[in-house]
Amino acid sequence: MSEYNPYTRGPHPVGTRQFSWTDTERNHSLPVDVWYPATKAYEGKDLDPETQDRYEMVPGMGEAVQQAVKDAEAESGQRALVVFSHGFGGERRQTTFLCCHLASHGYVVAAMDHVGNTTADMFSGEGAAGDPEVIERFVQSRPCDVSFVIDQMLAGQSGLEIIPEQIGMSGHSFGGWTTLKTLETDERIRAALPLAPAGGFTALDADNVMAKSLDFTWRREVPVLYIVAELDSILPLEGMQDMFDRNPEPKTTVVLLNADHFHFNDAIEQTHDGYKLMLGMLTEGMDEDARHSTETMIAGMKPSSELVAGADAYALINGLGLAHFDRELRGNQDAASFLSGDLVATLAERDINVKTF
Numbered sequence: 001m002s003e004y005n006p007y008t009r010g011p012h013p014v015g016t017r018q019f020s021w022t023d024t025e026r027n028h029s030l031p032v033d034v035w036y037p038a039t040k041a042y043e044g045k046d047l048d049p050e051t052q053d054r055y056e057m058v059p060g061m062g063e064a065v066q067q068a069v070k071d072a073e074a075e076s077g078q079r080a081l082v083v084f085s086h087g088f089g090g091e092r093r094q095t096t097f098l099c100c101h102l103a104s105h106g107y108v109v110a111a112m113d114h115v116g117n118t119t120a121d122m123f124s125g126e127g128a129a130g131d132p133e134v135i136e137r138f139v140q141s142r143p144c145d146v147s148f149v150i151d152q153m154l155a156g157q158s159g160l161e162i163i164p165e166q167i168g169m170s171g172h173s174f175g176g177w178t179t180l181k182t183l184e185t186d187e188r189i190r191a192a193l194p195l196a197p198a199g200g201f202t203a204l205d206a207d208n209v210m211a212k213s214l215d216f217t218w219r220r221e222v223p224v225l226y227i228v229a230e231l232d233s234i235l236p237l238e239g240m241q242d243m244f245d246r247n248p249e250p251k252t253t254v255v256l257l258n259a260d261h262f263h264f265n266d267a268i269e270q271t272h273d274g275y276k277l278m279l280g281m282l283t284e285g286m287d288e289d290a291r292h293s294t295e296t297m298i299a300g301m302k303p304s305s306e307l308v309a310g311a312d313a314y315a316l317i318n319g320l321g322l323a324h325f326d327r328e329l330r331g332n333q334d335a336a337s338f339l340s341g342d343l344v345a346t347l348a349e350r351d352i353n354v355k356t357f
Contacts, residue, residue, distance in 0.1 A: 004334035006326065007319040007350070010105030012037035014046045015072030016053055017158060023148045028141075030112045032149055033092050034158045035103035036079065038072035045069050046100070057091050058120050064266070066096040068103070074159065080166035080329045081153055083146055083189075084111040085182075087173030087265075088138075088198075089122035094265050095172060095195075101318040107325065108160050112149050114142050117174070132209065139213055142178040147186045164188065166329040170321065172264045173235065174198050177210050180243070183218050191328035192224045193321050195264040196232055200239020211239070216246050223250045225324040227317055229259035230355075233301045244357060254343060256316055257353040258308045260301060264317065268310035276301050312352045 015038035022029040038046070045051040046069050053070040054063050082102055086094045092111040093099075099109040115121075117138050146169065153162050168191040171179040176197020183189055201211045224247055228240040237255065244253045256263060262272040279298050283291045304310075320343070326335035338346075347354050 004323075004332075004338055006105075006322040006335065006338065007315050009101065010103075012075065012104050012106055013040070013042040013044070013072065014038060014068040014100045014103040015042065015074060016066065016068040016070055018070075019158065021148070021152050021157060023144070026141075026144065026148075028115065028145075028148075030115060030145060030149070031092060032110055032112045032152070032158075033099075034111075034153075034160065035068055035096075035099045035109040036158075036160055037075045037103055037106050037108075038069060039075050042069050042072045045072075046104075055093065057093065058123055061123075064093070066093065066266075067100045068096070078161040078163045079106060079108040080168070080325065081150070081162045082107055082109045082168045082170060082193075082325060083149055083153075084109060085142065085146060085169070085171030085175030085178040086111065086114065086118070087171075087175050088117060089119055090172065090175065090265075091119045094119075096266055097314050098170070098317055098321055102322060102325065105322055105326075108153070108158070108162060110149050110153055110158070112145050114138060114145055114174075114178075117142075135209055138174070139181075139210060142174070143182040143185050146178060146182045150186065150188055166190065168192065168325045168329050170195060172196060173261065174210075177214070180214055180216075180224075180247075183222050184215065187220060190222065191325055192222055193324055194224065194226050194243075195317065196228050196235055196261055197226070197240070197243065198235055200235065200242040202236055202238045202242070205239075211242070214243070214246070216248060218248065221248075221250070223324070223328045224252075225320065226251070226253040227264075227320060228253060228255050229261060229263050230255050230257045231259060231302065231307070232261045233297050234261040241357065252339075253357050254316070254320060255355045255357070256308060256313060257355065258306075259313060260307055263308065263310070263313040268313060269304040272301075272304045272307070276303075308353075312350075315350060316347065316352050316354070 170193035176194035177199040326332040
């Protein structure tokens, strides 16, 4: 019997490095964070609060911590690469739980800020989430950001060796859309893990520019695993079904029950409740239609205390995400057997309730 268990943290301590790389063709600089397997000398230090990396997403807004050691010495060897794309108004370190989990299992993970579309940019008032011009700007630039980071990683700019044939991608929300769109433009990506992605048509949003921009006409086979939330108040499940229907095989969608849009972020409970509070404050400056739509959204959002626990969401995303990349990038047969089983029943054994389509 296989002992394959993608839920548990891997055998490698995790290091993290920070860079700023400039795409000279676009005159565009990007902050990039990279996670990687560190040497045995750092064993346990990535889990020790005294030695874990601490950082500020937005200056003056408090300190965050991640399960990695800053600038730890890297373990030698070539590695598979996963690129991560954050959501609208997100940040490159918004989902460190997944980045660190993958690195602990031997992957290198790179995540860039989509400059102009980050948490700090939202706080500064640069671009409203509903502004079509802002959306169009990043529809054009985000896939370019990803391909540039892949170029830099393959060129060794992070100091780490990457296996060119083993590149995957993941992203949340707008980053999920970025994942799917980049599959159309960059053939180096061999497997995709979109998390609650934008880009689905719904009955209330039939003129969605992000949905229209996805044509799913990839020039090679790319296995895609969607992980989405049943009660997503920002990107409803109807849109996820639309993307799944348009996505070519092979594809799978796993729906986490009683979860909302921010179950794919670090500090799920605080992020979800904080976003709901922030939306309420923003309604004061909206026109009547936007205010009504936002107030309706807020009314439909459960408090985090009534939703599935963050720990269960982390277990689901880490476990299935790792297994997906293990199977598709590394050719791991134990991962293939794991994913071909009854995922609903397997996850129920861990008291995680899902459905698939």
